Amino acid sequence: MSAGAPIRRESSDEELVRDFRASGNPEYFRVLFDRHKRRVYLSCKVFLQDASAAEDATQETFLRAFQNLARFSGGHFGAWVTHIARNVCIDAWRRRRRQAETGDEHLAVMSDKQSLEERAALRAAAARLREELAKLPAQQRLCIELKIEGHSYEEMAALTGLPLAAVKSHLQNGRRMLWIQMEKVLG
Numbered sequence: 001m002s003a004g005a006p007i008r009r010e011s012s013d014e015e016l017v018r019d020f021r022a023s024g025n026p027e028y029f030r031v032l033f034d035r036h037k038r039r040v041y042l043s044c045k046v047f048l049q050d051a052s053a054a055e056d057a058t059q060e061t062f063l064r065a066f067q068n069l070a071r072f073s074g075g076h077f078g079a080w081v082t083h084i085a086r087n088v089c090i091d092a093w094r095r096r097r098r099q100a101e102t103g104d105e106h107l108a109v110m111s112d113k114q115s116l117e118e119r120a121a122l123r124a125a126a127a128r129l130r131e132e133l134a135k136l137p138a139q140q141r142l143c144i145e146l147k148i149e150g151h152s153y154e155e156m157a158a159l160t161g162l163p164l165a166a167v168k169s170h171l172q173n174g175r176r177m178l179w180i181q182m183e184k185v186l187g
Helices: 013-023 026-048 051-067 077-108 116-135 138-148 153-160 164-186
Strands: none
Touching: 013 026, 013 077, 026 051, 026 077, 051 077, 051 138, 051 153, 077 138, 116 138, 116 164, 138 153, 138 164, 153 164
16 A cells, blocks of 8 residues: 555554554554554553553553554564563552552651541542542643652653643643542532
8 A cells, every 4th residue: 555545444463553654644553543542542441450551551542552653563563562561560550559659658758746536637639539539530730740759741742642621621621620639628
């Protein structure tokens, strides 16, 4: 299939990769995405045990695959993209674990003079914040998590594949929703 020929959905993965590399036409990658997205999503869902997190991980997987397709050295594209998905899921799991540990470490550093009641209340508020964060729409949650990790707006846009204005909007709306929910708790 030449670069100017119409894209055939029945083309092999190898042909689609070759044609994408030769032409840069994202439609070739779209066919690969359509072909493998279900398997990647299901793998992520099994690993993360969370449909929303699996959607985020699937998006991140294909973003990384798109960005690194020049490094694909041939072989089975499905296996390669599944390997990327596994790494994305491990990164997401580590991020969650680090956030949970960070919340607990901040509580452990608190002054010994604080009463047990104050500590219990703060632990409950931190747990509630994590719960409310998990309830946010996936893109709002992802933008907030990336901001917490210290990413700039531009980095967040690159990581999520969203326009810069959308990243800022999701971040603002997510913060507002968290603020409203936490005011009810801490009020």
